[in-house]
Amino acid sequence: MSSISQVYEISKREVKRLAARPIYTFCMVIAPVAAFLFFTTLMGEGLPTELPAGVVDEDNTSVTREVIRNLDAFQQTNIIEHFPDVASARKAIQQGKIYSFYYIPKGTTRDAISGKQPTVSFYTTGSYLVAGSLAYRDMKMMSELAAAGIGRETLYAKGYTEDQAMAVLQPIKMEMHAINNPLINYSVYLSNILLPGVLMLLIMQVTIYAIYVELKEETSKEWLDLAGNDIVKALIGKLLPHVVIWFIMGIFCFSILYEWWKFPLHSGIGPMLLALLMLINAALGFGIFLCGMLPSLRWALSLATLWGVLSFPISGFSFPQIAFPAPLKALSWLFPLRNYYLIYVDQALNGRPMYYSWINWAVMIAFLGLPIMVLGRLKKFLLEYHYTH
Amino acid sequence: MKWLRNSIEVFIYELKCALLDEGVVVFFVIVPLLYPVLYAYLYSNENVREVATLAIDNCNTQLSREFLRRADATGDIEIVGHCAEMEEAKELINQHQAYCIIYIPKDFEKNIVEFRQSTVELYADMGSIMYYKGVLSGCTEVSLDMNNEIKAQRLPGATEEQISTFQYPIKYEYVPLTNTQSGFATFIIPGVLMMIIQQTMILGVGMMAGEEREKNRRHEAQPHIIGKNPVEMLFGKASAIFLIYVLVATYVACIVPVLFNLAHIWHWQTLLAFMLPYVLSCTFFSIIISAFAHDRESFIIMFVFVSIPLLFASGISWPGSNVPTFWKGFSWLFPSTFGVNGFVRISEMGATLNDVQHELSALWIQIVAYGIIAYLVCKRTYGKHLWE
Numbered sequence: 173m174s175s176i177s178q179v180y181e182i183s184k185r186e187v188k189r190l191a192a193r194p195i196y197t198f199c200m201v202i203a204p205v206a207a208f209l210f211f212t213t214l215m216g217e218g219l220p221t222e223l224p225a226g227v228v229d230e231d232n233t234s235v236t237r238e239v240i241r242n243l244d245a246f247q248q249t250n251i252i253e254h255f256p257d258v259a260s261a262r263k264a265i266q267q268g269k270i271y272s273f274y275y276i277p278k279g280t281t282r283d284a285i286s287g288k289q290p291t292v293s294f295y296t297t298g299s300y301l302v303a304g305s306l307a308y309r310d311m312k313m314m315s316e317l318a319a320a321g322i323g324r325e326t327l328y329a330k331g332y333t334e335d336q337a338m339a340v341l342q343p344i345k346m347e348m349h350a351i352n353n354p355l356i357n358y359s360v361y362l363s364n365i366l367l368p369g370v371l372m373l374l375i376m377q378v379t380i381y382a383i384y385v386e387l388k389e390e391t392s393k394e395w396l397d398l399a400g401n402d403i404v405k406a407l408i409g410k411l412l413p414h415v416v417i418w419f420i421m422g423i424f425c426f427s428i429l430y431e432w433w434k435f436p437l438h439s440g441i442g443p444m445l446l447a448l449l450m451l452i453n454a455a456l457g458f459g460i461f462l463c464g465m466l467p468s469l470r471w472a473l474s475l476a477t478l479w480g481v482l483s484f485p486i487s488g489f490s491f492p493q494i495a496f497p498a499p500l501k502a503l504s505w506l507f508p509l510r511n512y513y514l515i516y517v518d519q520a521l522n523g524r525p526m527y528y529s530w531i532n533w534a535v536m537i538a539f540l541g542l543p544i545m546v547l548g549r550l551k552k553f554l555l556e557y558h559y560t561h
Numbered sequence: 562m563k564w565l566r567n568s569i570e571v572f573i574y575e576l577k578c579a580l581l582d583e584g585v586v587v588f589f590v591i592v593p594l595l596y597p598v599l600y601a602y603l604y605s606n607e608n609v610r611e612v613a614t615l616a617i618d619n620c621n622t623q624l625s626r627e628f629l630r631r632a633d634a635t636g637d638i639e640i641v642g643h644c645a646e647m648e649e650a651k652e653l654i655n656q657h658q659a660y661c662i663i664y665i666p667k668d669f670e671k672n673i674v675e676f677r678q679s680t681v682e683l684y685a686d687m688g689s690i691m692y693y694k695g696v697l698s699g700c701t702e703v704s705l706d707m708n709n710e711i712k713a714q715r716l717p718g719a720t721e722e723q724i725s726t727f728q729y730p731i732k733y734e735y736v737p738l739t740n741t742q743s744g745f746a747t748f749i750i751p752g753v754l755m756m757i758i759q760q761t762m763i764l765g766v767g768m769m770a771g772e773e774r775e776k777n778r779r780h781e782a783q784p785h786i787i788g789k790n791p792v793e794m795l796f797g798k799a800s801a802i803f804l805i806y807v808l809v810a811t812y813v814a815c816i817v818p819v820l821f822n823l824a825h826i827w828h829w830q831t832l833l834a835f836m837l838p839y840v841l842s843c844t845f846f847s848i849i850i851s852a853f854a855h856d857r858e859s860f861i862i863m864f865v866f867v868s869i870p871l872l873f874a875s876g877i878s879w880p881g882s883n884v885p886t887f888w889k890g891f892s893w894l895f896p897s898t899f900g901v902n903g904f905v906r907i908s909e910m911g912a913t914l915n916d917v918q919h920e921l922s923a924l925w926i927q928i929v930a931y932g933i934i935a936y937l938v939c940k941r942t943y944g945k946h947l948w949e
Contacts, residue, residue: 195855
């Protein structure tokens with residue numbers, strides 16, 4: 173039999189196996205689709221809006237009520253309750269009802285008019301970091317505006333134009349440009365890595381399961397027989413259908429990210445499809461490698477689990493790697509998702525020429541070489557090892 | 562007291578099963594031991610400091626150099642190079658040598674001298690939002706200081722107080738209540754800890770159930786099941802898991818935060834009164850979920866990936882107030898959603914039991930509901946042994 177027909181026979185056998193067990197349908201289709209839909213619908217807003225906030229307005233004048241109305245009108249802030257004092261507002265934070273509150277003490281308006289420079293304050297919680305920092309941004313802006321508003325009025329009264337007034341109040345101004353994500357959409361950061369990441373985790377695990385289940389059910393000899401005892405052909409034949417299915421799931425993921433949500437795709441889809449294929453193959457390679465290294469399904473799966481879940485923090489898409497301890501920076505090279513993330517930033521997000529991330533492409537290719545190191549061992553396991561229950 | 566004797570028999574057997582099975586030990590012991598340490602180490606710097614930044618100083622006067630010098634001196638920014646023009650800076654960013662650019666236009670000082678507003682432009686690579694935050698907060702700090710000094714020069718003879726009143730007719734003060742340094746470890750680790758308790762338990766218990774089912778299929782004797790009714794089975798099984806996880810939870814919730822210097826301003830009575838129901842709810846929940854375990858391993862690949870969506874649905878990262886209703890309902894099925902929120906508020910904010918009433922009641926409702934379902938699961942799984 174020619175190599176191609178051998179591989180074809182094994183692939184056919186694998187497709188039947190995949191279809192026969194609900195676990196494959198669940199892990200290769202249902203689970204990724206559910207996870208994709210979860211993340212994209214969870215973060216549909218892009219940036220969380222209308223976060224519940226509180227107010228303690230002891231002054232309660234037309235001026236302070238105006239300030240509160242303006243604060244409420246900010247996109248990230250939704251004032252849901254007025255509290256009589258700071259203690260009860262703090263309590264509400266402790267109870268998880270609000271993430272922040274704004275405090276205006278008695279006499280603020282009077283003191284401001286008479287030039288006594290009163291102080292207002294705002295409180296936020298950093299335990300819910302995203303909500304807390306968004307609330308901080310709105311409340312700080314409101315405070316600046318309130319102060320500037322009064323300052324401007326004073327200057328207008330003295331005959332200043334608006335430009336002149338601003339030049340006096342704020343001589344130096346910052347203008348921020350968020351390159352290629354001007355709306356600071358959180359979903360762009362998170363979904364672009366979380367979705368392929370979940371796929372990668374499932375690929376590693378399913379690969380290991382699919383190989384070891386042959387051992388467990390004592391069908392590994394039959395499998396290798398079909399390949400004429402050639403482990404390379406055996407693996408290619410077996411995993412080819414997997415690659416096809418994963419690639420289809422990956423394309424579905426991309427259509428959510430880049431078609432449905434229209435996230436930045438400055439490189440065009442080509443390089444990202446290549447990156448996806450690399451990620452799939454790296455995860456497969458890693459799975460095969462673990463199978464060869466650890467002669468037990470449960471150990472291989474456990475390590476894949478540890479590695480797969482650790483991929484998320486260590487890839488540095490939320491907390492950037494520049495702040496990692498040095499040993500973990502070095503270790504992160506060994507995670508396919510880390511390299512995928514760096515390629516994504518260069519390609520889809522920034523549309524840079526591919527050679528800027530050549531090293532990550534190279535590492536992705538190297539993951540493909542991992543199985544080569546364990547082929548001999550793996551073959552030995554598959555032929556000789558008896559699964560111990 | 563036959564039921565008690567029977568239950569104890571099951572309890573001892575299950576305990577042995579769990580602790581002698583290397584696969585289960587990985588999830589019950591090794592992962593809970595290792596993962597918090599890894600996470601704490603990964604985020605041990607808490608904040609991103611000294612973001613590599615490029616300067617383009619087209620003004621090149623004393624004032625512009627002063628601005629850049631001060632920006633470099635902040636903890637947020639490190640100026641790693643000066644570029645003559647934008648293209649050069651963009652090339653360096655492409656090469657990952659820096660993540661941000663501070664651009665000072667030609668007329669920067671001239672505008673100030675001539676009483677016009679001057680603009681400094683900041684650019685950030687959006688590969689991570691932390692770069693953006695770093696350069697913006699560093700430069701804002703510098704500009705506020707310099708603005709005050711410029712105003713002081715413009716109002717000769719004015720006292721500092723007069724200048725300040727002019728600048729801020731109403732002053733403001735920011736009071737960060739918890740996690741005051743906006744530390745990343747302090748923010749994410751408590752949630753991860755609670756997740757570890759639930760997820761490792763589900764995986765371990767699922768593996769045990771899978772093992773049991775495999776033995777059944779091989780018609781291997783499982784002496785501890787014979788002659789027990791479902792209540793005794795449930796009681797024995799649940800108490801074995803519960804006991805193991807009281808120890809795990811003690812390490813994860815009490816020792817880890819102290820060891821890694823995360824916020825732990827809890828009252829121990831509160832923590833105890835919250836964690837015990839959490840562990841109990843997880844116990845029943847994992848017994849129910851383990852009904853899906855056909856064999857030892859398939860269970861792992863079906864449930865590991867769920868951890869990541871669950872952490873997001875809990876509201877610790879994406880604000881809970883903004884989780885869509887459908888997913889909120891979904892997340893309420895899992896003890897972790899309440900565990901995460903309760904634990905964060907108890908350990909970081911010093912919340913009392915009263916403050917976490919909502920979470921605590923939810924956990925107790927889960928305990929009752931899941932206890933009953935777990936009984937039904939046991940009845941289905943073990944009931945037939947009684948008739949045989």
